[in-house]
Amino acid sequence: MRFCKITVGDYEIPVYSCNTVIAGSGAAGLSAAVRLYDFGQKDIAIVTEDISAGTSRNTGSDKQTYYKLSLEGSEPDSVREMAETLFEGQCVDGDIALVEAALSVQCFMKLVDMGVPFPVNRYGEFIGYKTDHDPRKRATSAGPLTSRLMTEALEREVREKNIPVFEHLLIVKILKENDKVAGLLCLNLTPGCDREKMFTAFCCKNIVYATGGPAGMYAHSVYPESQHGATGVAFLAGVRGKNLTEWQYGLSSVKPRWNVSGTYMQCLPCFFSTRQDGSDRKEFLREYFKNDGELLSKTFLKGYQWPFDVRKARKGSSVIDILVYIELFLKNRRVFLDFTKNPVQNIDFSVLNDEAYNYLKKAGALFGTPVERLLHMNAPAVEFYKNHGIDLSKEPLEIALCAQHNNGGLDVDIWWRTNIEGLFAVGEVAATHGVYRPGGSALNAGQVGAFRAARFIASKRTGDPADIASFEEISRPQIEEITGLAAKVFKNRSNVNELLDYTRRRMSEVAAAVRDIHRIEEYIRYVAGLIENFAEKVCISDRRELKDVFILYDTLISQYVYLNAMKDYIERGGKSRGSALYYDPDGELIGNLPEMFRFKPDDQGMSNMVQEVTLTRTGVKFNWRPVRPIPAEDGFFENIWRLFRENGSVY
Known part of the structure; x- marks a missing residue:
């Protein structure tokens, strides 16, 4: 890792240069760092607002589930069968389902070897149970705090390997050169930080984006209060979304x-x-x-x-x-x-x-x-x-x-690459699920995604990032955009937290489990107006509130894209499915409930289609495509072995 400083306006900005920055310190982000190190790519750093925050470390249930291939008893199971179960969740790409199934055991056993106490019987079988949407006993659990135990074990590995961890940094901008990663810009949240040192930058060749789901969109949320996500930042960078309607x-x-x-x-x-x-x-x-x-x-x-x-x-x-x-x-x-x-x-x-x-x-x-x-x-x-x-x-x-939980998110391929070169998305921020998913499959998906992204980077994206002179030239106008926004919101009064409370409550009311296109359209107009006039309508009186300004902006961008995805789904004839009831005046009413709960159940007419979403300068663009089927690979050993030996063929 290299270090220098650049000056942008009144700001003296420290710049850290390395091959890969991992953005986020949950179970997926920490796993990506550990895997990168183990695969030989040690020029890395973790960037996080607070390593003790986030969903992985601060959430659970009465028995938090981890989903993987069955490892006990006489009941038959196979990679292909598990992939089919994931694929049957509707709107799921089959190639990603196959990868998640194929690597589930390897990733699970890595956690076991690190000390996560998944239960075994006296013969060493990892005992399982059936979870929701699970035809086999693939589920297991280390108790109510399974994901916390995973995160703590992974953090121990990170500390033992002396992987640099930069805390108190809020991601505010993905820096790009055209459609390629150039680095990250962060707001420095260190208490007592001088105004001139409010921003920190990273110059890198790769970013593993592990910022979690866009929890900050909703007031009524089981996500920990420390989790707000940074999906809006990714949309602003041109990252494509997928299956955003599915929660x-x-x-x-x-x-x-x-x-x-x-x-x-x-x-x-x-x-x-x-x-x-x-x-x-x-x-x-x-x-x-x-x-x-x-x-x-x-x-x-x-x-x-x-x-x-x-x-x-x-x-x-x-x-x-x-x-x-x-x-x-x-x-x-x-x-x-x-x-x-x-x-x-x-x-x-x-x-x-x-x-x-x-x-x-x-x-x-x-x-x-x-x-x-x-x-x-x-x-x-x-x-x-x-x-x-x-x-x-x-x-x-x-x-x-x-x-x-957001089953959708940022669109990725089988190596968890997004459409921006050098940007990988892992964990809940990545859209690898569909309408339904087996309980606990998200924890497996985060570990598999981290493995795949790390493997690809260590094999195909090694080397140094841009030199500092090139980085400064590329990033300066992008940094000035952020510092300019920060300057404009300082006034003699504050309304940022009031706006956060209002927008989150409205989202919970009109665009969560109960959705009506008319209320969604009305709220889209409000959000669009607030985004367009953000610097004029948002105000703070204390520099410590600047964090909330950027969280609000990210929240509004996320809401705008997600709301438009819901609107587009309805306009294309989408019906009630998964965890969302869409009002339909021609539907049936449940019992004696109010009219707004009249709906038509999904007929699975769109279950083999994926909605892709891109934020543009003029609005939101949509693309509907068929799901990719589960690949029918040639399983002849000598053929696969030969391809594997030929460097790079599997990539």
Whole structure:
């Protein structure tokens, strides 16, 4: 790594030059750094806002899942079969599905060797279970904090290898030369940093973009508050998006942000809502369900069927998500789970459906209050909230319908390359999933993507970046654009956090699990106007708020692109699918719900198509193409061996 300084206007900007910069310090980013080092590319650096922040380190569930090829028992499995399962998620490219399946064991075992405690039986088999959208027992778990354990193990490797980590840096610009990576520009968040030293630049040949999902778009989010993403920065650099319409939303607690899936629902808690001031308690589920058996059974199933799934909205448990949405947005109320009280008086477990009754009977939990059942079935789930200051045996838990995972993102190929030369996207920021995905497949995708990007860089993109004189010439006008924006927003008042709160809440209301083209179009106009007049409409009075200015700008760009993708999907005849209900005046209405929940279920007419999205100077451009099928490769060993020996043939 080389170091120098350049001067741009009033700013003295340190510049670090190396072959590859890894942007982000979650499980995917850290894995990419470790793999690059192991493959021999050691001229690298990690750039992060805070290595202790982000989704990988600060999220989980009652049993966080890792998905990989089955490694136990007598049940047959194969790479091809796992690829087919991933491919069947709709709008998934088959070649990427095949790579994720083929490398799942190698990446999983790397984590095992680093000390992540995935459970084995006494014969050494890695015991699995079936997760959602999983025909085999491919799922495993190291507990509620699986991704944190992965991240901690990977960080230990990074520290042991002395890979440079630059903290307190917020990515604000991908620097380019035409359609090729030139470097990164970051805002320096170090406390007490002088104004002239507010920016830091990196000159590099490659960027591994591991910034996570665009969590900052939504107010109601299970992403940790430390995760906001930087997808907008990538769109501004011309990176193509893919499958942006496809998300997962589900019920989660507000403080702390945590999925209330699994046993949190299977213990049958009581749902209620209040006014904003906490008054007027109302157990709103009772107003919808016909009898106690239906209410209790649907609540139980919400644990199995945690993500909102429009297929389960009419007769399944996802109607509960809609009822929560109504309380939050149509009635402007707050929603809580009460684990101290049963949802029906004198609870009679025999009215449960067979699946729920048999599960609770087998678990020995046909007794008591919800918290007593939860303690019996999953005591750590209660302990988790107690460690965060909430005693479920004494107080209610506030929840919302939250954004949890973006199945789409930045378009990549089988080496996780984007359409910008030298820019690779790994982890949730990369679009390798479709409408549906097996639970835990995102953790596998992040590790596989990191492996592939690192392998390609170490084999085909070695060497030094541009010399400093060339870098300065290329980057100066791009840096001046950012410093100019920073100067214009300084005024004698501040509204940046107010705008962040408003835009995020509007996104949760009109473009999350419930979508209507008219409300989406209305909000697009607002976002477009705010972007166009950003420097005039956004103001701060303190330099410490500059971070929020760039987060707001990234959020607005992301919202604008995602909203237009949703609009385009509807205009092309797209119907309700996955975790999104699209209003259709010619559709069917669920029960006695308001008109806005009338919809047509997806007929899979677009399931073999991918929506590609590009932000341009004049708006958003779309391209629809067929999914790439799962490749039918020649499996004859001598042929593959010969090609493998011929340097570069696999790339």
